Amino acid sequence: MDQPAGPVGVSSADAVWNQAAAEIVSAGRRLDRHGWVPATAGNLSRRLPDGRIAITRSGVHKGYLAADDVIEVDLDGQAVNTVHRPSAETLLHCQIYRGLSEGAVLHGHSVAATVLSLEASGPELLFSGYELLKVFEGQDTHDAVLRLPVFDNDQDIARLSRTVAPHLPDCPMGYLLRGHGVYVWGGDMQQALARLEGLEFLLACALERSRLEPKR
Ligand SMILES: [Zn+2]
Known part of the structure; x- marks a missing residue:
């Protein structure tokens, strides 16, 4: 990079970075409209075609992001060219990018994800019979049984x-992280958003159905 410019050291001519930051800002507003990122919860990130990782900085509301709330981190989750602090959960994004040379990762704290992960006694939730299962790649039938792993939450993010x-x-x-939220990713922001909306729809359905079941 030739000219450091702006508060986070990103060249104003860096169209690829600016596009990724704009996608993250827009996705933050979309998640907020659904109520999936309350308070300062959640993180959103993009891995650019050149390998850089753009992610929301710590402590900002995802419904009110500005482009300079998006910072660069390396694959180990360390901040690059910025005085801002990355979120504690950055490492969970970076580990997904170790298997994804380009893409997007979305993390939210919806009511359905939080309640169902707390209620789940085992290590997974299973979904079958839903037409919307087709949103997940490789599924061409709603007859599939898809497994959503549930991991116990841990404040030690490296251990988690x-x-x-x-x-x-x-x-x-x-x-899912138990009592915490959901992690979803895709090959680009549109795919990640479609998967998140699909998964949140299924979680909302499961929560509604649990209300219809006879009381234990
Ligand atoms: Zn979180």
């Missing part, structure tokens, strides 16, 4: 990332 790592190749829907 080591727990999650071996399961990442087997997470077609993403995964």
